[in-house]
Amino acid sequence: MIELTDVSKTYQGGVQALGTTDLSIESGKVTVLLGPSGAGKSTLLRCMNLLVTPSTGTVRVEGVPALESRKDLRHHRRRTGMVFQHHQLIPRYTALRNVLLGRLGYYSFWRSLLPFSRSDERIALESLDRVGLLDKALTRVDNLSGGMQQRVGIARALAQQPDLILADEPVASLDPASARRVMDLLRRVCQESGITLIASLHQVDLALEHADRIVGLARGRIVYDGPAAGVTDADLRLIYEGAPDDSRSDAPVRAGQDTLAAERS
Incomplete structure (x- = not known):
């Protein structure tokens, strides 16, 4: 569905966030980009819909001739839902009004200045129902929990109504119980609708529990790529050995080891 060829990203000042990367993403699966903070997960994820423009390489998407024209890029982004770490909601808007913003990609600029259609409202309400928040449709989001x-x-x-959802550290700001509920929900709704899900995470236990495929990154490079069920203690050490000093705790590795031990028992 998505193919990255020779993609890299160097930010201003010569900071290389992502080394030369080749990656193909299969449709209908849950892929987790796993690694410590600063490993390049978010940069890689955002290159997939060009929220971050690669310094080198190409991104190809099934059904789109290229991503070089504004029309084709707009088409790709309309098919690609984005879930952010810090929600990116408008606090004074209701839940329904925030969800309706997901329909803007289907309208021209001038049409977007007019009220949403009843069809759009139905789609937004159905979407809220699927995440268990239909009763909160008219509640301001700043009155809701994280x-x-x-x-x-x-x-x-x-x-x-996307074919693909990119989730950039979607549970990093949540407590462990809420994080598990959100990941359970995200995987379930994507599976029910046949949506491809690519999520960046640094929580090993959640990654192993919810992913079909793990792409492990360290220092801007892919160091592991395979099924979640095949991740070993050695793979986790390889992924996390490149962590910055302030995140080189053994906790992520221990979490992965505990999960693997539970599965083997």
């Missing part, structure tokens, strides 16, 4: 706000963000992505 976990509920992230579910509103998922509903907004679903309202696009």
